[in-house]
Amino acid sequence: MKQANRAGVYFLTPALLIIAFVLLFPIIQTIVLSFGKNSTSIFIGYEYIGLANYRRLLATPRFITALNNTLFFTAVTVPLELCIGLLLAQALNRRFRGKGLVRMAVLFPWALPTALNALMWRWMFNSEFGLFNAMLIDSGLLTERVNWLGAIPLAMYSMMFVSVWKTSSFMALLLLAGLQTIPDDLYEAGSVDGSNRWTAFRHITLPLLRPAILVSVLLRTMDAMRTFELPFNLTDGGPLTSTETLSLYAYRTIFQYVNFNLGSSAIIIQFIIIMAISLAYIATLRRGQA
Amino acid sequence: MTRRAARPAKIDRQRSASPGFYVVAGITVLVSFFPTIWLFLTSIKTEATIYAFPVVYLPAPPTLDNYLNIFNETPELLRYILNSFIVATTTTIVILAFGGLAAYSLGRLTWRGRGPLLIFILAVSMFPPLALLPSLFSMFLDLRLINSYPGLIIGHTGLYLPIAIWILSNFFQTVPREIEDAARVDGATSLRIFWRIILPLSAPGLISTGLIVFIFSWNEFPLSLVLMSDNFMRTAPVGISLFPGEYSFPWEIITAATMLTITPILIISGLFQDRLIGGLTAGSGK
Numbered sequence: 419m420k421q422a423n424r425a426g427v428y429f430l431t432p433a434l435l436i437i438a439f440v441l442l443f444p445i446i447q448t449i450v451l452s453f454g455k456n457s458t459s460i461f462i463g464y465e466y467i468g469l470a471n472y473r474r475l476l477a478t479p480r481f482i483t484a485l486n487n488t489l490f491f492t493a494v495t496v497p498l499e500l501c502i503g504l505l506l507a508q509a510l511n512r513r514f515r516g517k518g519l520v521r522m523a524v525l526f527p528w529a530l531p532t533a534l535n536a537l538m539w540r541w542m543f544n545s546e547f548g549l550f551n552a553m554l555i556d557s558g559l560l561t562e563r564v565n566w567l568g569a570i571p572l573a574m575y576s577m578m579f580v581s582v583w584k585t586s587s588f589m590a591l592l593l594l595a596g597l598q599t600i601p602d603d604l605y606e607a608g609s610v611d612g613s614n615r616w617t618a619f620r621h622i623t624l625p626l627l628r629p630a631i632l633v634s635v636l637l638r639t640m641d642a643m644r645t646f647e648l649p650f651n652l653t654d655g656g657p658l659t660s661t662e663t664l665s666l667y668a669y670r671t672i673f674q675y676v677n678f679n680l681g682s683s684a685i686i687i688q689f690i691i692i693m694a695i696s697l698a699y700i701a702t703l704r705r706g707q708a
Numbered sequence: 709m710t711r712r713a714a715r716p717a718k719i720d721r722q723r724s725a726s727p728g729f730y731v732v733a734g735i736t737v738l739v740s741f742f743p744t745i746w747l748f749l750t751s752i753k754t755e756a757t758i759y760a761f762p763v764v765y766l767p768a769p770p771t772l773d774n775y776l777n778i779f780n781e782t783p784e785l786l787r788y789i790l791n792s793f794i795v796a797t798t799t800t801i802v803i804l805a806f807g808g809l810a811a812y813s814l815g816r817l818t819w820r821g822r823g824p825l826l827i828f829i830l831a832v833s834m835f836p837p838l839a840l841l842p843s844l845f846s847m848f849l850d851l852r853l854i855n856s857y858p859g860l861i862i863g864h865t866g867l868y869l870p871i872a873i874w875i876l877s878n879f880f881q882t883v884p885r886e887i888e889d890a891a892r893v894d895g896a897t898s899l900r901i902f903w904r905i906i907l908p909l910s911a912p913g914l915i916s917t918g919l920i921v922f923i924f925s926w927n928e929f930p931l932s933l934v935l936m937s938d939n940f941m942r943t944a945p946v947g948i949s950l951f952p953g954e955y956s957f958p959w960e961i962i963t964a965a966t967m968l969t970i971t972p973i974l975i976i977s978g979l980f981q982d983r984l985i986g987g988l989t990a991g992s993g994k
Contacts, residue, residue, distance in 0.1 A: 425897070425899065426822065427813075429809040429812060429817070429898070429899075430809070430814065430825075432805075432806040433807060433810035433873065436806065436862065436866050436869060437829060437832060437866060440840070440863055440865070440867065441832045441835070441840065441870075444839070444843035445832065445835050445839055445840065445843075448840070448843050458842070459843075459846045459850070509732045509736075514729065514730075518981065520733045523740035523741065524740070525977040525981055525984055526973075529923050529973045530744075530927075530973060531945045532927065533929045533945040533949050534966045534969060534970060537948065537962060537966060538963075539743065541747070541750065546761065547760075547761070547763060549746050552762065556762075583739070583743075588988075595985075644836040644837070646929065647929045647930075647945075650949070651949050669930070673841075673845075678842045685839045686839075689836060689839060696834070
């Protein structure tokens, strides 16, 4: 056992060193930077100013807008993705011909690089030469071109649409894994009792799928709260700042306005919100199990 | 009623793919692939057809000029793809090596403190990647790791090690303990057991994890954006995103370069869907 003990520590060392260097130290430094001013490192010229950056942020309308945009984006997209994901998972959980193609269709949007996917959609949303306006006008559904990405609040809805398109399938995969753990005898018992599909879904599938639903909603919420590439490439955060997310705001504060300290506090606020939501989810999950 | 009762629900649930179901499946396939189909169609159109009004749907005639132009006029776009390839493959190898050892240590070896440590590693990875940016940038600037392959590879490795350790330790748990115990009784060291027993027996798990990490690293954006600022060191997603000039979007070049960049993703999700799904659900199902 002693030998295993020593080996256990040796085996872990390289991974722990990298995690400490790339994740742990930078996170600590970002936290410290958020309480300082005019510094890009905690070793050179760091000056502690307490909560001043946080107070300044909360009084900055642009930050509040980014915060609201992010919360609105998350609150709309995650429930939509859950509904579509549930539908897809239910449909996929059976044997049928052409399963390989359908499974690839479900995996592919998830596997696409978000940044390039945003560019692909930017091209389709293009008001002059884009696919959407052309199709809608040619089919008679629209009479004039719509500026999908250039109008408030339409740009935000377009961005939500792209996000739901890309991530519903990921939700479906996680839920499918949960569905496959539900034993078939339960449905057999249900059908003996004469329950139809809807009652089986309500009384057998949903309660047993609860943990899988909570886990996938939690993962997606964390992801949606830190959306960055999508507005970066789809809308540039515009028009004005109507699609600017917290991540994009923080990135611009740090690298365009070169204020590492203010940007760091924006990131820490974002993290605190993500943490609070996660803890609420986990508490719900625990209560469900007890 | 009697018919349903006589037929076990298992068959009912798994076999009965009604016409309505095939409609749902067909729509799913169509909706998933149409952006890529439109991307491909655009990439094989002439510039005049791309910017025609009203919009011309099909390329007439199709042309490979946009792709040839990348080779002849904007070779930096090929360099971006090469950079992505170097970073993603190296990151995958390093993560499988270090992550495999760590996952074996945390998942199979019994030593005190491993439980809290695994939770700690997962907790650290919950911070948004953006939280790393200001610090990593100033650290890497001091260490001269900006605009270097090792720099971005170290960054990506740190970013995806936790999730890889998590997925791998789930896979390692499926190796029967008896085999490991038997080898230990025979006097094999932990390293030998890891190398000769655990790794070969969890080869499917290694492939799954490797593919997932490769896709993550290939697609990664914020770190690659900040750590590679030199035009020739950019990775494909960042390089293509920043390629457009201030005022114009050369869509004929962007669509062709994007098509080249997502081809590996298309191939992986077509050929290895079981491996990817297995890895993703092993990582989150618990």
